[in-house]
Amino acid sequence: MRPLCDCCGEHINKLNQQVSVMRKEIKNLRQILDSAVRAHRKHMASLQSAVSKMGLCGADKASPAPPPSQASPQAALERGNIQTAPIGYISSCFSVKNGTPRQPTICGPSRAELRIQQSVFNNPDHALVGLEQYSHVWIIFLFHKNGQLNYKAKVKPPRLNGQRVGVYSTRSPHRPNALGLTLAKLDKIVGDRIHLSDIDMIDGTPVLDIKPYIPEYDSPCTRVSIDSEACDPNTDQPNAAADEEFNILNLYKEKGTESNVKRQRTDVVGSLVPRNASEADAPVTDSSRVQFSLSKDLYNVLEEVKTYVTQNELCQSEDQVSESPKTMPPPEPTVDHPCYGEEAYSTIAGWITDPPVASLDVRFTSHAERELAEFLPTHHSGPSDRPRFQFLQNPEEAAAAIRGVLSADPRSVYRRTRCRDRLFFFTLDTADITCWFGQGFAEVLQVRPVERHISSM
Ligand SMILES: C[S@@+](CC[C@H](N)C(=O)[O-])C[C@H]1O[C@@H](n2cnc3c(N)ncnc32)[C@H](O)[C@@H]1O
Numbered sequence: 001m002r003p004l005c006d007c008c009g010e011h012i013n014k015l016n017q018q019v020s021v022m023r024k025e026i027k028n029l030r031q032i033l034d035s036a037v038r039a040h041r042k043h044m045a046s047l048q049s050a051v052s053k054m055g056l057c058g059a060d061k062a063s064p065a066p067p068p069s070q071a072s073p074q075a076a077l078e079r080g081n082i083q084t085a086p087i088g089y090i091s092s093c094f095s096v097k098n099g100t101p102r103q104p105t106i107c108g109p110s111r112a113e114l115r116i117q118q119s120v121f122n123n124p125d126h127a128l129v130g131l132e133q134y135s136h137v138w139i140i141f142l143f144h145k146n147g148q149l150n151y152k153a154k155v156k157p158p159r160l161n162g163q164r165v166g167v168y169s170t171r172s173p174h175r176p177n178a179l180g181l182t183l184a185k186l187d188k189i190v191g192d193r194i195h196l197s198d199i200d201m202i203d204g205t206p207v208l209d210i211k212p213y214i215p216e217y218d219s220p221c222t223r224v225s226i227d228s229e230a231c232d233p234n235t236d237q238p239n240a241a242a243d244e245e246f247n248i249l250n251l252y253k254e255k256g257t258e259s260n261v262k263r264q265r266t267d268v269v270g271s272l273v274p275r276n277a278s279e280a281d282a283p284v285t286d287s288s289r290v291q292f293s294l295s296k297d298l299y300n301v302l303e304e305v306k307t308y309v310t311q312n313e314l315c316q317s318e319d320q321v322s323e324s325p326k327t328m329p330p331p332e333p334t335v336d337h338p339c340y341g342e343e344a345y346s347t348i349a350g351w352i353t354d355p356p357v358a359s360l361d362v363r364f365t366s367h368a369e370r371e372l373a374e375f376l377p378t379h380h381s382g383p384s385d386r387p388r389f390q391f392l393q394n395p396e397e398a399a400a401a402i403r404g405v406l407s408a409d410p411r412s413v414y415r416r417t418r419c420r421d422r423l424f425f426f427t428l429d430t431a432d433i434t435c436w437f438g439q440g441f442a443e444v445l446q447v448r449p450v451e452r453h454i455s456s457m
Pocket of ligand 1: 103172178
């Protein structure tokens, strides 16, 4: 190796000095970075424990969720771990818990206002478009003044006078996730503000969600059963109101499709129930609303309809009978309907009962019927290489469920308009269903056991 000249040696020394300075700087930077990472981890850990203390973290103990810092938003959502943000806060006539009704319907009119936050939607009023067609809304909220965040599996509801029952059999505010659910009366909507009455929330309550109240979905008294037994007029129904309802439905079913039945029943009930004076003042009147009475009224109304139909319509021709409920003159109402309490009735958007999408006739090819009949009932014991349902009781119940799914046309608007000739697949219990749609009908082509269930048979 040749010796370096003076000038090169000096240059290299300078470079070495610079390298050692840079090394020191890198070391310092590493220390700063390490302490920042430590502080960040500590912060995230304390945030996570705060979230789980608030009861907002649904992770089960057996398989704890990864810390939020590691989980992607999608993974967190799939595990049910979401960070909620109030869509608004209640301004209510009740300022403290004491004296606030335990349920909305047990006190007279109680009023509140909910303003949708601009932090949730740029145009909060847009999120409320269409809601004015409903008379009642579900309010999902946080019991933010519970004081402490602990909860117990058994609670003592005040009305049980000291007896303990499971928290899930009560409406106690002290529950995991501290979520409250109130069915409130929707008085009016003005811009981004919803005016409510019949509430049991205190002032400042954070609201997480609002949904329209739809008796057809939310109240078992107004649901139409797809249970095939319900079509048998000789079947014993558990309660008198249901009996009457089903008998009338059966009467209609003999003459029309199930979708007709639903509509006729709704129209009949709607025409029989007048709006009372206080509701007539409300600015949410809309011809697209459909009116319902709740269970007691429904029972009375159905009684009247039944008498009317039996006396006047049974001897008419098929067509006349299926048209009759629409043209029937409404009998004089015999009871007053207060706007709150047990006798209250509700209105919903017309498209719920009379949707622009027609319901479909559902048929099975004989091949699909044979395949479905191959499935064994859930409770079938003993070895067999035939497929077996896990939840559904038997092939008849599965057929009813398939009819229910398909008659409501489960296709997206895109599929319905752009790829209407494509095959449609869905899975029901342990069966893979293949079908196609034609004009006004859906046809089941194939009912095959789901792959994983074949291998585990
Ligand atoms: C028994 S809870 C029922 C609430 C709701 N209807 C439900 O079933 O989830 C109603 C009581 O909760 C209390 N409450 C109302 N708003 C609250 C809030 N934001 N935080 C804590 N407690 C509240 C009041 O004392 C009220 O009487």
